[in-house]
Amino acid sequence: MTATHLGMPAFPAAAREAVRDDVLRANLRRATHTIRDKRARAVSELADWDRLRAAGKAVKDHTLRHLDHYLLRLEAAVTAAGGTVHWAADAAEANRIVTALVLATGEREVVKVKSMATQEIGLNEALEAAGIAAYETDLAELIVQMGHDRPSHILVPAIHLNRAEIREVFRTEMGRWGRPAPDGLGDDPRELAEAARLHLREKFLHAKVAVSGANFMVAETGTMVVFESEGNGRMCLTLPETLISVVGIEKVVPTFRDLEIFLQTLPRSSTAERMNPYTTMWTGLGPSKGADGDGPAAFHLVLLDNGRTDTLADEVGRQALRCIRCSACLNVCPVYERAGGHAYGSVYPGPIGAILSPQLRGTDEEIDASLPYASTLCGACYEVCPVAIDIPEVLLHLRERVAQGGPATREGIRVRIRPARGHTAERAALRAARLLLERPGALRAGERLLSRARRLRPRRLPGPGRAWTDSRELPRPPREPFRDWWARERGGRA
Amino acid sequence: MSGRDRVLGRIRRALGEQGAGEGGIGRAPGEPGAGEGGIPRDYLRVHGDRTPAESADLLAANLAEYRAKVHRTDEDGLAPLLAALLAERGARTVLVPPGLPPSWLDAAQAVRVEDRAGSTPYALDAVDSVVTGCALAVAETGTIVLDGGPDQGRRRITLIPDHHICVVRVPDQLVDSVPQALERLDPTRPLTWISGPSATSDIELDRVEGVHGPRTLEVVLINPPAQ
Numbered sequence: 001m002t003a004t005h006l007g008m009p010a011f012p013a014a015a016r017e018a019v020r021d022d023v024l025r026a027n028l029r030r031a032t033h034t035i036r037d038k039r040a041r042a043v044s045e046l047a048d049w050d051r052l053r054a055a056g057k058a059v060k061d062h063t064l065r066h067l068d069h070y071l072l073r074l075e076a077a078v079t080a081a082g083g084t085v086h087w088a089a090d091a092a093e094a095n096r097i098v099t100a101l102v103l104a105t106g107e108r109e110v111v112k113v114k115s116m117a118t119q120e121i122g123l124n125e126a127l128e129a130a131g132i133a134a135y136e137t138d139l140a141e142l143i144v145q146m147g148h149d150r151p152s153h154i155l156v157p158a159i160h161l162n163r164a165e166i167r168e169v170f171r172t173e174m175g176r177w178g179r180p181a182p183d184g185l186g187d188d189p190r191e192l193a194e195a196a197r198l199h200l201r202e203k204f205l206h207a208k209v210a211v212s213g214a215n216f217m218v219a220e221t222g223t224m225v226v227f228e229s230e231g232n233g234r235m236c237l238t239l240p241e242t243l244i245s246v247v248g249i250e251k252v253v254p255t256f257r258d259l260e261i262f263l264q265t266l267p268r269s270s271t272a273e274r275m276n277p278y279t280t281m282w283t284g285l286g287p288s289k290g291a292d293g294d295g296p297a298a299f300h301l302v303l304l305d306n307g308r309t310d311t312l313a314d315e316v317g318r319q320a321l322r323c324i325r326c327s328a329c330l331n332v333c334p335v336y337e338r339a340g341g342h343a344y345g346s347v348y349p350g351p352i353g354a355i356l357s358p359q360l361r362g363t364d365e366e367i368d369a370s371l372p373y374a375s376t377l378c379g380a381c382y383e384v385c386p387v388a389i390d391i392p393e394v395l396l397h398l399r400e401r402v403a404q405g406g407p408a409t410r411e412g413i414r415v416r417i418r419p420a421r422g423h424t425a426e427r428a429a430l431r432a433a434r435l436l437l438e439r440p441g442a443l444r445a446g447e448r449l450l451s452r453a454r455r456l457r458p459r460r461l462p463g464p465g466r467a468w469t470d471s472r473e474l475p476r477p478p479r480e481p482f483r484d485w486w487a488r489e490r491g492g493r494a
Numbered sequence: 495m496s497g498r499d500r501v502l503g504r505i506r507r508a509l510g511e512q513g514a515g516e517g518g519i520g521r522a523p524g525e526p527g528a529g530e531g532g533i534p535r536d537y538l539r540v541h542g543d544r545t546p547a548e549s550a551d552l553l554a555a556n557l558a559e560y561r562a563k564v565h566r567t568d569e570d571g572l573a574p575l576l577a578a579l580l581a582e583r584g585a586r587t588v589l590v591p592p593g594l595p596p597s598w599l600d601a602a603q604a605v606r607v608e609d610r611a612g613s614t615p616y617a618l619d620a621v622d623s624v625v626t627g628c629a630l631a632v633a634e635t636g637t638i639v640l641d642g643g644p645d646q647g648r649r650r651i652t653l654i655p656d657h658h659i660c661v662v663r664v665p666d667q668l669v670d671s672v673p674q675a676l677e678r679l680d681p682t683r684p685l686t687w688i689s690g691p692s693a694t695s696d697i698e699l700d701r702v703e704g705v706h707g708p709r710t711l712e713v714v715l716i717n718p719p720a721q
């Protein structure tokens with residue numbers, strides 16, 4: 001697995017950063033709190049929420065138990081509908097397949113719909129190395145890409161940037177990517193969105209190749225499903241001549257009917273809406289096999305493993321594969337709120353990242369070994385999860401693996417992980433805390449994040465997380481100590 | 495070994511004997527030797543008990559909450575209403591899918607532009623408005639669903655123009671819930687679920703309506719003639 005966001009930490013530009021941290025802290029707090037309250041309301045509208053949650057869990061578990069069967073069925077259905085299915089065991093193979101497909105079209109540009117799978121495999125970099133420019137079209141992804149930055153939230157990837165910074169990115173960078181920002185661009189979100197609309201429209205209208213992910217794939221019918229808000233998904237999925245979708249193998253569900261569960265639980269858990277503005281479902285090349293000019297004339301589905309089968313081999317850990325990437329667990333997580341998304345060193349931030357990344361990538365890297373400790377085990381993530389992933393259970397399981405060693409599967413081969421060498425579990429946790437909270441080490445974005453993480457760090461975490469914070473090396477307490485916040489936010493609720 | 499064999503082999507090794515209990519690896523619900531996989535479907539088919547009129551009201555309210563403009567009329571009022579909406583918008587051209595009932599635009603001043611398979615995205619970008627029907631609408635979520643039927647046309651025609659007017663016949667095309675909607679849809683057709691105009695909250699969580707899709711969505715509910 002590529003794209004471990006662990007690079008050299010740089011030094012903070014202190015003065016500017018101090019101001020910046022206030023904004024960041026406010027952004028993140030406001031974001032997570034707003035979404036979590038709205039989500040609670042959206043969920044409470046459905047009297048059968050618990051039953052939908054149980055059904056979603058059961059569908060995913062059932063599918064995972066018969067994953068080979070459903071993937072073969074999906075392959076047959078997509079093929080029958082005029083699509084072509086490719087299988088990629090790892091990131092390198094997926095990148096090779098996609099690069100070859102793009103090169104075969106003769107094009108050197110692709111438009112992209114936000115896709116965590118393609119971020120996970122580092123597809124943009126692989127395409128770039130082959131001389132292909134990949135343009136992100138989700139507004140936040142566009143901002144992040146133009147700003148040479150990294151996403152920090154699954155749903156709101158540019159949550160760490162404020163409007164003035166976004167304007168700056170547009171003013172200085174947009175022209176290098178295509179249509180420049182209009183003169184005198186202000187920082188009103190409406191104006192900024194308009195600038196993005198004009199810039200991207202030019203790309204959409206002449207794009208010949210698009211790359212997407214998918215939220216769901218239906219084995220029975222070969223139907224692919226993409227949920228979105230902005231319409232960039234619809235643009236990418238319907239206008240280009242060639243569409244390439246890179247999708248994790250765990251995204252398959254058995255039947256079209258199964259979507260009735262997730263169409264209800266995903267939007268409410270994710271954007272806290274009854275329904276997101278746009279959902280696109282397509283099956284291969286459609287009834288006319290592409291002859292009616294509605295949608296692409298060629299569709300390629302790349303099924304991605306990249307550590308998922310290793311995760312599947314772990315009876316406790318495999319439940320992470322149920323995840324539908326709604327981001328509800330991020331928004332309720334006290335550690336995420338303090339540490340921010342970049343600290344997790346992976347495209348999957350927050351509680352889900354803490355259990356997914358160490359399983360997809362293994363725990364050889366220090367950051368991955370540390371992730372199971374990035375939690376207070378408060379259980380809020382489990383409560384909100386629409387597919388009932390018991391994140392605390394998996395965290396404990398992975399902690400045990402890191403501390404004491406044990407069996408695991410790596411690239412399909414059973415191995416024994418050795419106990420964290422020369423360290424007690426406590427010390428491993430401490431190292432983890434330092435890595436996660438002090439040195440999010442963020443490639444080009446490292447600089448500002450460093451200072452931010454430092455400022456946002458809680459003084460002391462309750463429970464097992466205490467090992468993180470019992471150190472003299474943790475200098476600056478946050479404005480509001482974590483335990484105070486904790487008592488205020490959750491104390492009354494237990 | 496191909497990627498396919500490698501991935502399938504890993505899955506089978508990962509599952510080991512696990513799958514055998516419920517029909518074994520390679521068998522699925524509905525096939526001999528397997529049940530429905532123990533999936534509990536005791537969730538509700540619909541949330542609440544509504545008359546058709548109440549369902550229409552709920553659809554209108556939910557659409558409006560997501561900033562779609564909702565209008566209600568009957569068969570006779572449709573053509574004048576569409577003409578008025580297009581005039582109000584200042585639309586000089588209006589895109590029409592091939593199977594749109596011609597009478598709908600009888601009163602409209604805007605020049606009709608037929609969508610053709612060869613119409614380029616740039617050509618569609620030059621049109622002011624688009625008028626379509628729909629496959630169905632979902633009251634509980636405030637959603638209209640297009641399935642590329644003759645009165646809806648290719649997906650791109652409801653995407654590129656900045657103004658979309660969508661006509662829904664109530665109660666015929668209206669369902670209450672998502673489960674009811676899926677029962678009526680054909681998965682082999684391209685399906686677009688639309689709940690309000692496109693939106694983003696990517697900049698400091700301020701909701702901005704309209705990024706790439708039509709920034710103005712108008713939904714016209716036509717009621718059957720009064721009895």
Ligand code: SF4
Nearest residue numbers: 323324326327329385
């Ligand atoms: S783990 Fe659950 S709550 Fe978190 S993103 Fe995945 S589905 Fe959502």
